Amino acid sequence: MEEHSTEIAEKPDLLASADLDALNSAAPEALLEWAHQYGKRAAIVTSFQKSGCIMIDMAHRAGLTLRIVTVDTLRLHRETYELMDRIEQRYGISIERFTPDPERLRQMLAQHGEFLFFDSRPKQEHCCWIRKVEPNNRALQTLDLWITGLRRDQSPHRIAASKAALVQRENRPLLKLAPLADWTEEQVSAYIAAHDVPISPLYDQGYTSIGCMICTTPIKPGEDKRAGRWRWFNQYEDDHKKECGIHIDGSGI
Numbered sequence: 001m002e003e004h005s006t007e008i009a010e011k012p013d014l015l016a017s018a019d020l021d022a023l024n025s026a027a028p029e030a031l032l033e034w035a036h037q038y039g040k041r042a043a044i045v046t047s048f049q050k051s052g053c054i055m056i057d058m059a060h061r062a063g064l065t066l067r068i069v070t071v072d073t074l075r076l077h078r079e080t081y082e083l084m085d086r087i088e089q090r091y092g093i094s095i096e097r098f099t100p101d102p103e104r105l106r107q108m109l110a111q112h113g114e115f116l117f118f119d120s121r122p123k124q125e126h127c128c129w130i131r132k133v134e135p136n137n138r139a140l141q142t143l144d145l146w147i148t149g150l151r152r153d154q155s156p157h158r159i160a161a162s163k164a165a166l167v168q169r170e171n172r173p174l175l176k177l178a179p180l181a182d183w184t185e186e187q188v189s190a191y192i193a194a195h196d197v198p199i200s201p202l203y204d205q206g207y208t209s210i211g212c213m214i215c216t217t218p219i220k221p222g223e224d225k226r227a228g229r230w231r232w233f234n235q236y237e238d239d240h241k242k243e244c245g246i247h248i249d250g251s252g253i
Helices: 017-024 028-041 050-062 077-089 102-112 121-140 185-195 201-205
Strands: 044-045 066-070 094-098 145-149 166-170 172-177
Touching: 017 166, 028 044, 028 050, 028 145, 044 050, 044 121, 050 077, 050 185, 066 121, 077 201, 094 121, 102 121
Parallel strands: 044 066, 044 145, 066 094, 145 172
Antiparallel strands: 166 172
């Protein structure tokens, strides 16, 4: 794995670019240790892709008691729910689950039906907004430091992802960390194998990006890693960013 500087200032001014420079040159383990000083105002927010599972393992090995937060859209794969149970048992933790607002969900289904995401991109984005973005925003209201599993090799849209960046959420700044931003798929696989990290069995079925049932599918050889997201749009829009909205904020991550 690449070597990184691990020297990080003690608790920084979030608006100081020098501090961001230091964070962006730090190793993942050092970033997680630094984040730990924010206590309950910091959390690993994960949908239990490989990167999120690795960060949970790293935090556990370092004895860090970071919060683990997820958005449960109520339409996740059975294997995802089973993985969450395995992770809780393996690491002795309790995962905080943020779900869609029941009334907002009821109104959406009454107006558009359960499978509205097939109709158009705007309806797909509306479904993602109700099921994912709104619960995620509620989770972020409890945080000053948002730790994500974004990596530059996941999609062309994420190629500019920083390890540390200031982002705006509901008119306030958050420090968003992506400790594994510069990791390759080979580094990810090597860490998982070395530490026997629990991951989803769906990867063995050809999935490379795992979200809701129906909206994520396995990919075929040669396809982009996120081609399995909302597959029915592939033939129409080559430039579709394949994002649900959680990471679309103009920050590059």
